[in-house]
Each structure stands twice: as structure tokens, then as C-alpha cells.
Amino acid sequence: MVITGIVKDPIYIEHKTGPYHPESPRRLEVLYEMLEGDEVAGLFEILCPSKATREEVEYIHKPSYFDRVAATAGLSYSYLDPDTQTSEKSFDASLYAAGGILLGIDKIMNRELKNVFALVRPPGHHAEADRGMGFCLFNNIAIGAMYAIKKYSIDRILIVDWDLHHGNGTQHSFYSDDRVLYFSTHQFPYYPGTGDFPETGKGKGKGFTINVPLSVGNGDAEYCRIFQKVLEPVAELYRPQLVLVSAGFDIYFKDPLGGMKVTPEGFAAFSQILQNIAERSADGKLLLTLEGGYHLGGLCDGVKAVIKQLAGEFKTGHLIVEKDIVEIGQKADNTIEKTISVQKEFWNCF
Numbered sequence: 001m002v003i004t005g006i007v008k009d010p011i012y013i014e015h016k017t018g019p020y021h022p023e024s025p026r027r028l029e030v031l032y033e034m035l036e037g038d039e040v041a042g043l044f045e046i047l048c049p050s051k052a053t054r055e056e057v058e059y060i061h062k063p064s065y066f067d068r069v070a071a072t073a074g075l076s077y078s079y080l081d082p083d084t085q086t087s088e089k090s091f092d093a094s095l096y097a098a099g100g101i102l103l104g105i106d107k108i109m110n111r112e113l114k115n116v117f118a119l120v121r122p123p124g125h126h127a128e129a130d131r132g133m134g135f136c137l138f139n140n141i142a143i144g145a146m147y148a149i150k151k152y153s154i155d156r157i158l159i160v161d162w163d164l165h166h167g168n169g170t171q172h173s174f175y176s177d178d179r180v181l182y183f184s185t186h187q188f189p190y191y192p193g194t195g196d197f198p199e200t201g202k203g204k205g206k207g208f209t210i211n212v213p214l215s216v217g218n219g220d221a222e223y224c225r226i227f228q229k230v231l232e233p234v235a236e237l238y239r240p241q242l243v244l245v246s247a248g249f250d251i252y253f254k255d256p257l258g259g260m261k262v263t264p265e266g267f268a269a270f271s272q273i274l275q276n277i278a279e280r281s282a283d284g285k286l287l288l289t290l291e292g293g294y295h296l297g298g299l300c301d302g303v304k305a306v307i308k309q310l311a312g313e314f315k316t317g318h319l320i321v322e323k324d325i326v327e328i329g330q331k332a333d334n335t336i337e338k339t340i341s342v343q344k345e346f347w348n349c350f
């Protein structure tokens, strides 16, 4: 039985960013070619999205910002910030990108599929309520979380963001909100500058933002150890009803923008950890959306490994042997201890 959906649409390739931009249409072209290969044949169902509506985008974004992005439609190029370029169809592509996540959420919440990987662009996690930045137009995952809250009346959504960069837009969207727990690992200090340990939320949202800022050089074992030592115990208490993931492949060991050391096997292991978390409290409900990842070969191998993991029968345990995580992953212990020392005020598992 097919349990995995893949959101895929040619419109996402129509968001053009110029010849030298790392967030290029080629990223999805290579992924869509990979989907045709024998290794993943029969593992997933293709989901064809429709556009998110203005109302849905405005769950997160200000009307004036929606108008600003809408005004780029038909223009061969314009800039929302120095890194964030648009083309004729970027506005359309960004509505379909958010719409792809909404479709995936519907499929998961209605139990037609167990998990979904939205292979969309432009990416979203840097987009703020009133501005696009860092290659992102609309915050796809934040719009998705609000949609799930409103449409399905759930109030415990876990967003895990393993992209190289901190998801400032996602964090800020739910900073005062306890209905979304935002957990991010990211290179720090680095773009966009946010995501330090003391950023833990405010008001009702206090304790519902968990930042794990990392120095360069962390790989599969360190990330797994962080997920096991920090994320898993918190998730056990929080008991998310839906797990959303900002899946960035710019932590791949050869990525031109980053300094991390993750391999395709690592991405599969992270996915398995998140499947386990989703299984324990959300009947496996898990959606990943593509954020960064700029080494085309690494992006392709990483996404392929994740798809194979998602589509397999649910397994307990971890792909990476415990021994490796314990012995090699200890490099992350200092960061883990700092995170716990900040978070223990909010989570009595620590």
C-alpha cells in the first residue's frame, strides 16, 4: 500500500532566479528526474496542488505584503530583498508552493496518506509576516500549520526545522503561540542571525520555541543525538497531533553554502526519528517540505533517501546504530547541555 505522497508541479520550476542564484529551478528539475527512476518507482503517489487562497496566505502574511508579491506577477524580474528575486510566474509559484503544503495536510489529516514530502519552491521558512527574504516569498510551512489549526481544530503541531539556516519567519509566526512548537537546529552565528539559545518564545508561547544553534562540522551522529536527547523527550510530553518538517538539504557535507557534514543516510535517519515521534502521538502524521539544499547531487541523494525511508513500513529503532550516536555524537553534548539548561524551565523531562 502506498502511504507516501509527493507534491510535484511544473509551476515550481517557473520561479526563475537568474543564472547565478543557488536557489535555481535546476534543484527541482534534478529531483523530478530522480522521481522517475527505478529506485523509487511505486513508492509514492503524486499530488497535484492548487493555489493557496489570499485568505490562507494571510493566516501568516500581512495584506500589504501579499499585494507587494502579487505586484511582481508578469514582471521579468524584481527583488523583494537583495537575495530574493522574482520572475513573471514567481507569485503563482509561491501560491502553489503554499497550496502544495495545504493539499498534503489534507491528505494526511483525512488519512488518505500517512506522510507527504512537498517538493516545492520557492522555499518558505525565512519569509516574515511583512517581507520576503532569504530566497523565500511566502512561509509555506507556517501557512500550513495555521491551516491545520483552523481546518482540523488541532492545537499541538510540532515543526522541526533541520535546514542549515534558522527559520526566522517560522519562529516569529508562532513566537507567542503555544499551538505550534518550533524546534530548529542551525549553523550559528550565521544567516539570518536569529536562533540563539535564549529565544524561547514569549507570553503563551514561552517554552514553545527551541533553538539548537550549532557550530560548523556537525554530522549524522550529532544531529541524531540532538534529536534523541532534546527533541524526543520534549515531543513525548508535548504529544504533537501533526509533525511538520522544514527539510533543508544545505546541511549536506558538500553543500556550497554550509559547513555541516550530513550524508544521505543521515537524512533518512532523521526522517525515521521523526516518523517515530509522529507515530507515538499523531498516528504517523508527518509532512516534510523542501527548504534549502544547493549541491544538486547531494540534494538528489538526500531527498531519495528520505522518500525511501518515508515509504517503508514503519520500523522502530534507528538506522544509525546507537553505538555511533553515542560515541561519535558526543561532540554535540556541549550544545545539548546548553539547550537543556535553557529549556528545563519549561519541560520537566530535563
Ligand SMILES: [Zn+2]
Residues within 6 Å of the ligand: 163, 164, 165, 248, 250, 291, 292, 293
Ligand atoms: Zn537554508
